[in-house]
Amino acid sequence: MxxxxxxxxxxxxxxxxxxxxxxxxxxxxxxxxxxxKKQDDSPKFDLTNPGEIPYVTIQLPVYNELYVMERLLDNIAKINYPSDKLEIQVLDDSTDESVETTAKHIKKLQKTGLDIQHIRRENREGFKAGALKEGLKIAKGEFIAIFDADFLPKPCWLEKTVPFFKNPEIGVVQTRWGHINRNYSTLTKIQAFALDAHFTLEQVGRNSQGHFINFNGTAGIWRKECIYDAGNWEGDTLTEDLDLSYRAQLKRWKFKYLEDVETPAELPVIISAARSQQFRWNKGGAENFQKMLKRVIMCKNIPVKTKIHGMLHxxxxxxxxxxxxxxxxxxxxxxxxxxxxxxxxxxxxxxxxxxxxxxxxxxxxxxxxxxxxxxxxxxxxxxxxxxxxxxxxxxxxxxxxxxxxxxxxx
Missing domain, CATH: 1.10.357 (Tetracycline Repressor; domain 2)
Incomplete structure (x- = not known):
C-alpha cells in the first residue's frame, strides 16, 4: 500500500x-x-518637442540568422526617429557565412546616413546576455530597445513606446507580440493561441494590478539606468530576460505593458524548432524559480498578493x-x-x-x-x-x- x-x-x-x-x-x-475599461493617463514625452526627445539605442542580438538578416536590417532602417538621436547595434555572434553578408549590408545602410554598427565578439561568453551586456558598454542611448532577428517592428514603434518613459519610475516598456505566420499550420496556430493568452490575459492582468511581469526578451525597451541598477545582464540562466525583469522589479522599478502596440514576428514552423524553444523557456523558467523565489518571498516592499502571483509566474x-x-x-x-x-x-x-x-x-x-x-x-x-x-x-x-x-x- x-x-x-x-x-x-x-x-x-x-x-x-x-x-x-x-x-x-x-x-x-x-x-x-x-x-x-480604464483609460491610460500616463505622462508621456512630447516627441514633437526636440527638447524632450531622448537618445535611443536599438540592439539586435543575432546568431547565424543567414536567411532573415537582410529583412531584419531593412525593416529596422525604416524606424521613424530623429537620426541624431538614434543608433543601431548589430550584436553579431554568428559563426556562419551570414557574418560577411551582414557586414556588407550594414555598410550599405551606413552610406544612407544611418548610425548602425556591426559589433563582434571574440567569444560567445554569456550567449545573448553576454552580447547585450557587451553592447551596453558602448551604447549611447538613454533607452535600449531590443529585437530578435525574427521580429519586424513597425516604423512608428519608437514613437509609441518611448513617450511612456517620461515617468522616471518606468524601467521597461514591453509590447505585444504579433504573429505574421499564425495560420501557416496547426502548429503555428496553437503556438499563437498560447502566446496570445500570455500577452493579453497574463501580461495585462498582472501589470494592471502592479504585479511582476517580464520583459519578453524582445519587442521591448529598457531604461539603461534600470539595467545597471538591477545588476546588468547575467548569463547564468537560459531566460536572462525573466531574470533581469525580476531583479529590476525587486528594486522597485515599474514596468509598462502596451497591449495595443503589436510587434509582428515569425513563429517556428517546424516541430523541432518549437520543441527547442519550449525547452529553453521551460528550463530557464525553472532556473529562475530557483534563483528568484527566496528573493521574492523575503522582499519586504511588495504586497502578499504580488508575491503569490510572482511565485506562480x-x-x-x-x-x-x-x-x-x-x-x-x-x-x-x-x-x-x-x-x-x-x-x-x-x-x-x-x-x-x-x-x-x-x-x-x-x-x-x-x-x-x-x-x-x-x-x-x-x-x-x-x-x-x-x-x-x-x-x-x-x-x-x-x-x-x-x-x-x-x-x-x-
Whole structure:
C-alpha cells in the first residue's frame, strides 16, 4: 500500500498545483477585464518637442540568422526617429557565412546616413546576455530597445513606446507580440493561441494590478539606468530576460505593458524548432524559480498578493511537470480506485478538480474571442483549438518536464 499512497500523493499534489494555477489565471482574467475599461493617463514625452526627445539605442542580438538578416536590417532602417538621436547595434555572434553578408549590408545602410554598427565578439561568453551586456558598454542611448532577428517592428514603434518613459519610475516598456505566420499550420496556430493568452490575459492582468511581469526578451525597451541598477545582464540562466525583469522589479522599478502596440514576428514552423524553444523557456523558467523565489518571498516592499502571483509566474514552466504526472499516473489511479473501495470519498473529492479545465476553457475563450470574434461558429472553432492546444501541450509535456527538472536540479 506504500507505493499506492506515493502515487496518490504525487497525483494529488499535481492536481492541487494545477488548480492553484487555474485560479490565478481566473484572477488575471478579472484583472484583464477591469483593465480594459480604464483609460491610460500616463505622462508621456512630447516627441514633437526636440527638447524632450531622448537618445535611443536599438540592439539586435543575432546568431547565424543567414536567411532573415537582410529583412531584419531593412525593416529596422525604416524606424521613424530623429537620426541624431538614434543608433543601431548589430550584436553579431554568428559563426556562419551570414557574418560577411551582414557586414556588407550594414555598410550599405551606413552610406544612407544611418548610425548602425556591426559589433563582434571574440567569444560567445554569456550567449545573448553576454552580447547585450557587451553592447551596453558602448551604447549611447538613454533607452535600449531590443529585437530578435525574427521580429519586424513597425516604423512608428519608437514613437509609441518611448513617450511612456517620461515617468522616471518606468524601467521597461514591453509590447505585444504579433504573429505574421499564425495560420501557416496547426502548429503555428496553437503556438499563437498560447502566446496570445500570455500577452493579453497574463501580461495585462498582472501589470494592471502592479504585479511582476517580464520583459519578453524582445519587442521591448529598457531604461539603461534600470539595467545597471538591477545588476546588468547575467548569463547564468537560459531566460536572462525573466531574470533581469525580476531583479529590476525587486528594486522597485515599474514596468509598462502596451497591449495595443503589436510587434509582428515569425513563429517556428517546424516541430523541432518549437520543441527547442519550449525547452529553453521551460528550463530557464525553472532556473529562475530557483534563483528568484527566496528573493521574492523575503522582499519586504511588495504586497502578499504580488508575491503569490510572482511565485506562480516563476513556477509557470513546472505546470508541464504536473500535467505529465497527472497523465502517467491516471492509469495506476484507476487501478487504485477499483481495488480500494475505502478511498471512494477521496475520488469523489478529486472529481472536483475538473473545475481547473473549466477555468482554463473560460479564460482562453475570452482571449480567442478578442482575436477572432465571438458568435456560435467561432465558439465551435474555439473548442477544437482548445482541445488541440491541450493535446499538443500533453505531447510536449515529457520533453518540457525534462527541461524543468534540469532547470531545478541541474
Amino acid at each position: 506504500v507505493l499506492e499512497y506515493i502515487v496518490i500523493a504525487l497525483y494529488t499534489i499535481s492536481l492541487v498545483l494545477i488548480l492553484m494555477y487555474a485560479l490565478a489565471q481566473l484572477n488575471l482574467l478579472f484583472n484583464y477585464l477591469k483593465a480594459r 516563476l513556477l509557470n514552466s513546472s505546470m508541464f511537470t504536473c500535467i505529465f504526472l497527472v497523465a502517467i499516473l491516471s492509469i495506476p489511479m484507476l487501478y487504485i480506485k477499483n481495488e480500494y473501495a475505502h478511498l471512494k470519498i477521496y475520488f469523489l473529492v478529486m472529481s472536483f478538480f475538473v473545475v481547473s479545465t473549466l477555468i482554463f476553457f473560460i479564460c482562453y475563450w475570452y482571449i480567442y474571442k478578442k482575436t477572432y470574434g465571438g458568435g456560435f461558429i467561432n465558439f465551435i472553432k474555439y473548442i477544437g483549438t482548445f482541445f488541440s492546444f491541450f493535446s499538443i501541450a500533453m505531447g510536449f509535456s515529457l520533453h518540457n518536464t525534462i527541461a524543468v527538472l534540469e532547470g531545478h536540479f541541474g
